Amino acid sequence: MTRIQDKPATRQGRRRKAAWVAAITCGALLIAAAIPVALIMRSGRAVADRQPIRYLGLYERGTPFSYTGVSAFTTATHVTPNMVMYYSPWQEPFQTSFATAAADHHAVPLVQMNPSGISLAAVASGQYDAYLITFAKAVRAYRHPVILSLGHEMNGRWYSWGYTHTSPAVFISAWRHVVDLFRGLGVQNATWLWTVNIIDVAGGIASPAPWWPGRSYVNWVGIDGYYYSPSQTFSSLFGPTITAIREITGQPILIAETAVSSAADQPAQINDLFAGIRLYGLLGFVWFSVQDWRLSSDKAIAAFRQGATGYLRPAS
Secondary structure (H helix, E strand, O other): OOOOOOHHHHHHHHHHHHHHHHHHHOOOOOOOOOOOHHHHHHHOEOOOOOOEOOEEEEEEEEEEOOOHHHHHHHHHHOOOOOEEEEEEEOOOOOOHHHHHHHHHOOOEEEEEEEOOOOOHHHHHOOOOHHHHHHHHHHHHHHOOOEEEEEOOOOOOOOOOOOOOOOOHHHHHHHHHHHHHHHHHOOOOOEEEEEEEEOOEOOOOEOOOHHHOOOHHHOOEEEEEOOEOOOOOOHHHHHHHHHHHHHOOOOOOEEEEEEOEOOOOOHHHHHHHHHHHHHHHOOOEEEEEEOHHHOOOOHHHHHHHHHHHHHHHOOOO
C-alpha cells in the first residue's frame, strides 16, 4: 500500500514557496460515546451545558502506523491532544488500530482522505464504491467519533484534485457521492470536514467558494494556514478566509493545519494562535509537528503548554 511519508516533504516545499510570496506581499477533552455523537460532533457544542467543545489537535510523522510520535509530543509538552490527524492515501483502509489508540487517549481521529492520482469523476460515478464501502463499514464498526475530510486544500494548485487540475463541479460531485454513500450505509459517527487553504490571491490560491458542496453535505469547515514570518498575525493570516467562509456558511470552523516556522517568533505567535482561536470563536486547531514546524525551543514549548492549559481548562 502507498504510504503518505512524502507529505511533510511536499508541505515543506510548498511552505517555502508560500513564504517567498508572503515576503513579497507582506478541545476540552471530547467526552462522547456513540450517542449523541452526531449532535455533539456536527454542531461543535457540548449537549449538556451548550458550551463550545475546544479541540487541540496534532499531526506527527509516523501516524497512523504508530502512536509513538503523539506520545512523545505529550511527554515533551505535557499537552495531551484531543484530536489526532493522519493522511490516508486512496485505497488504504481505515486505520482502526490507530483510531482505537486515539480513543484510548481520549482523542478523536481526523482522517484526511487523499484521492491522489485518480479521477474524481470516477469517484463520482461510483467506480471506487467497493473501496469506499469497505472504508465506511470500518468507520461504522469503530463506533466512536471520526472526522473525515476528502481532498483537502482543493483551492490550491499542488494536488491532483485541486485548482487547475479538477473542476469545482467534479469535486463537488465526488464529495457528495462519498457522503451519500457513507450515510446510505448508516455511518452516523462521522463528522464531514470540508478543508480549504487560506486565500492568497498573489500566490494563486483562490477563494474556496466554487468548491462548496452545500450545507447538507458539510458539518465543519477546515482552514489550513501557517505562520512564516514574525510580522504575521492570526487576523492577517486567517481573517480574510474566515470572512469568505462566513459568506458561505455559519458552520463551525476548525484550523485543520497550522504551525509556526522555526524562523519566525514561535513563542509570540503561538500565543497569537491561541488568542485568535478565541477571538474568532473557532473549534480549535491541529498543530503540524513536522520538520521546520516543530516546537524549536524551550520558550516555544513553554508557550504552547501555557496556551494549551488555559485553552483546554478555561476559567469558569
